[in-house]
Amino acid sequence: MEEVEYTNPWLASSASKRWGEVFFLLYSPFWILILLGVVVPLKLYESFQEAEYLILGLLTVAPCFLVPLIVVCKEDAERPFYKRYWFKANVWIAIFGFVGNYFWTHYFYTVLGAIYTFPSYKINHVPITTFLLTQPYFLLYHAVSNMTLRRLEHAIKNISNRQTRWLIQAGWVLLLSYITALTEALTISHFPYYEMVDRPTFYKVGSLFYAIYFIVSFPMFKRLDEDPSAPWTLSQVAVDALGASMLVTIILDSWRITVGPIADIPWAASQNECVQFGPPWLRPSSNIKGVKASYNWSPSGVTQESYGHSRLLERASKHTEL
Numbered sequence: 001m002e003e004v005e006y007t008n009p010w011l012a013s014s015a016s017k018r019w020g021e022v023f024f025l026l027y028s029p030f031w032i033l034i035l036l037g038v039v040v041p042l043k044l045y046e047s048f049q050e051a052e053y054l055i056l057g058l059l060t061v062a063p064c065f066l067v068p069l070i071v072v073c074k075e076d077a078e079r080p081f082y083k084r085y086w087f088k089a090n091v092w093i094a095i096f097g098f099v100g101n102y103f104w105t106h107y108f109y110t111v112l113g114a115i116y117t118f119p120s121y122k123i124n125h126v127p128i129t130t131f132l133l134t135q136p137y138f139l140l141y142h143a144v145s146n147m148t149l150r151r152l153e154h155a156i157k158n159i160s161n162r163q164t165r166w167l168i169q170a171g172w173v174l175l176l177s178y179i180t181a182l183t184e185a186l187t188i189s190h191f192p193y194y195e196m197v198d199r200p201t202f203y204k205v206g207s208l209f210y211a212i213y214f215i216v217s218f219p220m221f222k223r224l225d226e227d228p229s230a231p232w233t234l235s236q237v238a239v240d241a242l243g244a245s246m247l248v249t250i251i252l253d254s255w256r257i258t259v260g261p262i263a264d265i266p267w268a269a270s271q272n273e274c275v276q277f278g279p280p281w282l283r284p285s286s287n288i289k290g291v292k293a294s295y296n297w298s299p300s301g302v303t304q305e306s307y308g309h310s311r312l313l314e315r316a317s318k319h320t321e322l
Contacts, residue, residue, distance in 0.1 A: 009150060009151045009153075009154035009155070010147045010150060010151050011147070011150070012146070012150070012225075012226065013226075013227075013228050014085065014225050014226070014227075014228040014231070015073075015075035015228075016073075016075050016076050016079065016084055016085040016086075016225065016231075017085040017224075017225045017226070017228075018075075019073040019075055019076065019085070019086070020068070020084070020085040020086035020089055021085075021143045021146055021147065023067070023068060023086060024064075024086075024089070024139045024140060024143040025140070025143050025144070027063055027064065027067065027136070028136070028140045030063070031060045031063075031136045034056075034059075034060065035056075035060070035133075036187060036188075039056065040188075040190055040191050041190070045118065045191065045193065048118070048119070049119050050119050050120055050121050053118060053119065053120050053121075053127070053129040054120070054121055054128060054129060054132075056129065057128065057129040057130075057131070057132030057133055058132060060132065060133055060135075060136055061132045061133070061135045061136060064090055064135055064136055064139060065087075065090060068081075068084070068086040068087070069081060082234060083231065085224075085225050088224060088225065088232060088234065088237045089139065089142070089221075089224060090135070090139070091234060091237050091238065091241070092221060092224060092237050092238075092240065092241045093134075093135060093138045093139055093142065093221075093241075094135060095238060095241035095242060095245065096138070096217060096221075096241045096244055096245055097131065097134035097135055097138055098131060099242075099245035099248075099249070100134065100213060100245070100248075101123075101126050101130055101131045101134060102123065102124050102126060102131075103124075103249065103279070104213070104248070104249070104252060105126045105130070106124075106125070106126075106279070106280035107209070107252050107255075107256065107280055108206075109125075109280065110256075110261065110265065110280040111209065111252075111255065111256055111260070111261050111262065111280070112196075112202055112206040112209060112210075112261075112262055112263075113196060113197030113198060113202065113261065113262065113263045113264075113265040114194065114195065114196050114197075114202060114206070115194075115195045116130070116193065116194060116195075117193045117194075117195055118193035118194075137184070138217075141180050141214065141218075142217065142218065142221045142222075144176075145173075145176060145180075145214070145218040145221070145222065146221070146222045148172070148176065149169065149172070149173070149218065149219070149222050150222075152168070152169060152172055153169070156168055156169075169219075173214075173215060173218050173219055174211075174215060176214070176218065177211035177212075177213075177214035177215045177218060178207060178208060178211045180211070180214055181207040181208070181210035181211040181213075181214065182203060182207040182211075184210075185202065185203055185206070185207055185210070186203065197263050197264070197265050197266070198262070198263035198264075201262050201263050202262070202263075205262045206262060209252070209255060209262070212248060212251050212252060212255070213248055215251075216244050216247050216248045216251070217244050217248070220240060220243075220244045221244070223240070224237065224240070249279075253279055256279070256280070
């Protein structure tokens with residue numbers, strides 16, 4: 001399909017990509033209102049159990065896929081759904097988000113001292129609800145990133161020195177990544193079942209750790225269908241998302257073995273133990289020979305589960321007193 005050149009410096013030249021990014025932005029107020037305007041301030045979560053949290057996640061993520069199937073823009077009308085930008089963007093984010101939740105959440109547990117204490121169905125000790133909610137969150141973040149990076153490229157295009165342009169773009173990616181990570185942490189601060197051992201340090205330093213996700217993903221994701229004459233195949237989308245995921249994993253693990261935990265985490269290993277036994281998803285319950293006997297994951301005897309349970313009991317007792 002022939003693409004018409006589009007000159008708005010904020011929007012993509014590809015009509016399909018332009019429509020997809022605008023859709024992700026327009027849908028965002030709806031799920032933000034549900035989560036941060038209804039569920040959290042009205043404390044509806046106090047009556048939620050595993051099923052309710054799962055339903056909330058499904059209701060939030062479903063429109064990301066279903067609405068574009070029903071409301072088809074004219075630019076995409078002649079394309080099969082799997083060649084439309086919104087679908088490829090969802091696939092990229094779904095892969096990146098799955099890796100992030102399945103693997104990187106354990107860095108939050110053992111490096112940042114954060115833990116989920118709400119009732120939930122889990123995969124690899126991570127709530128399924130967070131897998132689902134990541135999709136609309138990250139689609140919004142990356143749509144905003146795409147538009148701002150595109151606008152920045154337009155603003156600096158007359159700078160002749162390529163290195164200067166690169167440094168300006170890199171600086172913006174770093175700043176936007178940190179702002180994104182910090183903003184998310186602050187906006188969910190009123191949800192009491194996302195615990196942090198040291199909340200101020202988590203906001204300041206932990207947000208930098210979380211920003212690593214976006215330092216990698218923002219510039220890589222923007223490349224998806226940015227050139228209207230060379231749309232990506234689904235295999236290219238998958239390979240690119242997996243490549244971004246691997247790069248983030250390398251950087252996060254480099255933090256683990258150099259900087260280590262940002263706070264004294266009751267259930268986590270010391271830095272030496274973290275370095276000795278590898279990435280945090282290799283838990284002490286592993287069947288790897290020698291790990292069970294020698295992996296002193298928590299010298300204090302505190303585990304994530306016992307810590308979370310104690311916090312729930314404390315909150316319940318305070319609620320009873322009131």
